[in-house]
Amino acid sequence: MDYTDDRCMFMFTTGQSGHMNATISGTRASLLSSSGCAAPLVQNGEETNDNSLLNPSEFALEQNHPNPFNPSTSINFNIPVSAQVTLKVFDVSGKEVANLVDNYLEAGRHSINFDASSLSSGVYYYKLASGSNVSMKKMLLIK
Numbered sequence: 081m082d083y084t085d086d087r088c089m090f091m092f093t094t095g096q097s098g099h100m101n102a103t104i105s106g107t108r109a110s111l112l113s114s115s116g117c118a119a120p121l122v123q124n125g126e127e128t129n130d131n132s133l134l135n136p137s138e139f140a141l142e143q144n145h146p147n148p149f150n151p152s153t154s155i156n157f158n159i160p161v162s163a164q165v166t167l168k169v170f171d172v173s174g175k176e177v178a179n180l181v182d183n184y185l186e187a188g189r190h191s192i193n194f195d196a197s198s199l200s201s202g203v204y205y206y207k208l209a210s211g212s213n214v215s216m217k218k219m220l221l222i223k
Contacts, residue, residue, distance in 0.1 A: 141215035
């Protein structure tokens with residue numbers, strides 16, 4: 081379910097724990113307060129004033145969702161400082177099959193949609209690199 085007003089766009093999803101999650105698209109905390117968005121931030125089903133949802137303090141690559149997937153999945157990650165970022169997908173032999181991000185990104189939480197409709201079923205790995213930080217996770221495409 082999506083909600084859009086004049087100032088912000090929110091995407092609501094139900095997490096694995098059954099709680100409703102809200103993603104604020106393209107909005108950083110510094111913009112959030114000046115944008116006039118009235119919706120509270122929610123973490124683990126509880127309202128929070130914690131800016132870490134928008135301004136993370138740690139580098140993190142999350143498990144894609146859904147997983148297994150067909151044909152697309154979302155990959156979320158946090159970068160604590162603005163930097164050059166790459167997000168690449170590899171097959172089991174180590175061959176790069178997709179370059180999802182190769183840009184300078186602002187610090188914050190980011191979400192990338194990966195469309196694998198041109199790939200075969202199987203196990204794939206995605207690798208996030210930013211500065212000296214690198215993280216890799218496994219995902220499963222089932223057609």
